[in-house]
């Protein structure tokens with residue numbers, strides 16, 4: 001049967017009232033905001049920090065994602081930051097003393113067309129050159145790794161092969177957030193829920209603090225980590241960012257016996273599937289095309305995703321959809337994040353992770369903490385500056401990253 | 406699924422349409438005169454409001470014509486057709 005989940009710790013965090021001022025204020029208590037707080041303490045000894053969250057910790061995309069973790073991105077800049085994240089994932093359960101069910105069960109990215117095969121093989125080669133574990137599997141090897149995948153040649157989109165990253169996998173996302181939050185709190189960092197940022201206190205082009213539903217809070221440096229709502233926040237400071245907010249949906253089945261040993265993603269038919277520790281099948285699709293902040297999408301997107309899943313996994317034919325939900329993801333023109341300074345002094349952004357930022361959580365926190373502590377980019381986030389849209393040095397992971405999740 | 410009013414065909418399911426993003430983004434009058442920052446703004450930056458948004462749709466599986474809508478991105482309510 002399904003795995004036994006670890007018990008929750010007795011105590012996670014205090015619920016302090018906000019103080020009048022901090023060295024660093026982070027806006028957004030999702031995974032990235034919480035990881036940033038943790039690494040400010042761990043790597044820089046900075047603990048005079050508040051994380052301001054308008055709802056509850058991890059109530060946004062952090063606990064809505066399908067938890068896929070991998071680092072097999074095509075471009076050097078992406079491979080570097082996602083691989084740094086994967087190395088942290090490998091260390092974090094012990095470091096944070098929290099079993100968040102990180103499971104390196106391997107991720108397959110299926111190829112269904114000759115062009116998919118060429119791109120997959122190219123990505124495997126690029127990954128290997130970057131020290132990222134990657135293998136190319138033929139259809140029989142795919143079947144061996146994941147026996148429930150239908151590799152028969154007669155289907156509409158036959159499986160022609162797959163990339164495999166053996167160190168990739170999944171984790172339990174809410175526990176990851178709580179692990180970071182608990183440790184940040186232990187360091188004396190204030191995690192302040194039910195505290196919405198509604199404006200900025202400024203002196204010309206210099207940001208001095210934030211206006212919140214719990215009063216004004218001053219800070220030397222302010223870092224936005226608000227995912228799908230970043231444009232709204234930046235707008236309060238008069239900043240326009242190259243972001244569009246879209247719904248991204250996912251769903252789960254009822255609890256089933258373990259049938260699915262790994263993670264399977266398909267860019268071409270656009271579905272990705274794993275089986276969570278408790279036993280539910282977890283599936284995600286692509287974004288809804290329209291802009292939205294409604295945390296829900298259209299049902300035909302789910303229908304298409306399930307049709308794709310059924311063709312790949314005929315064994316799922318009698319499974320039921322128990323729950324579907326949506327999050328709001330912030331998408332950039334090159335499908336890569338924006339991490340760094342803004343034209344406004346003391347205001348920093350970490351956004352644009354779109355459909356794939358969960359896997360990056362530790363690295364995102366690591367480099368953002370560095371940026372907020374020193375005022376300068378870490379070498380890993382230097383290429384991800386806002387200026388790249390002006391210089392043209394885009395990091396185009398559309399398609400190149402296999403599926404973007 | 407959105408129910409989208411095509412100005413020529415009437416209310417149709419969202420699956421018949423293709424989304425075109427923000428409406429009224431004009432091609433720059435003299436592209437040569439733009440700075441890199443202005444060109445970046447034209448190429449990459451669009452409004453992303455939580456609330457009313459003027460956007461383009463194309464009725465791909467119907468009359469195949471483009472038109473504009475104002476839709477509320479927080480509620481998905483279509484506010485006006487224009």
Ligand SMILES: Cc1cc2nc3c(=O)[nH]c(=O)nc-3n(C[C@H](O)[C@H](O)[C@H](O)COP(=O)(O)OP(=O)(O)OC[C@H]3O[C@@H](n4cnc5c(N)ncnc54)[C@H](O)[C@@H]3O)c2cc1C
Nearest residue numbers: 028030031032054060061062065066068197327357358359
């Ligand atoms: C359905 C779905 C599936 C996904 N699957 C994957 C996957 O398999 N793998 C992967 O790597 N990524 C995946 N992602 C993407 C990933 O979830 C996000 O990139 C990542 O969670 C974003 O960072 P975050 O955790 O900090 O965001 P969030 O958890 O959304 O945190 C942002 C926080 O900011 C808060 N906030 C917003 N405005 C304000 C304000 N004015 N004042 C105070 N607080 C504010 C919000 O309430 C929210 O809690 C998926 C996303 C979705 C929606």
Ligand SMILES: [Zn+2]
Nearest residue numbers: 411414464468
């Ligand atoms: Zn029409």
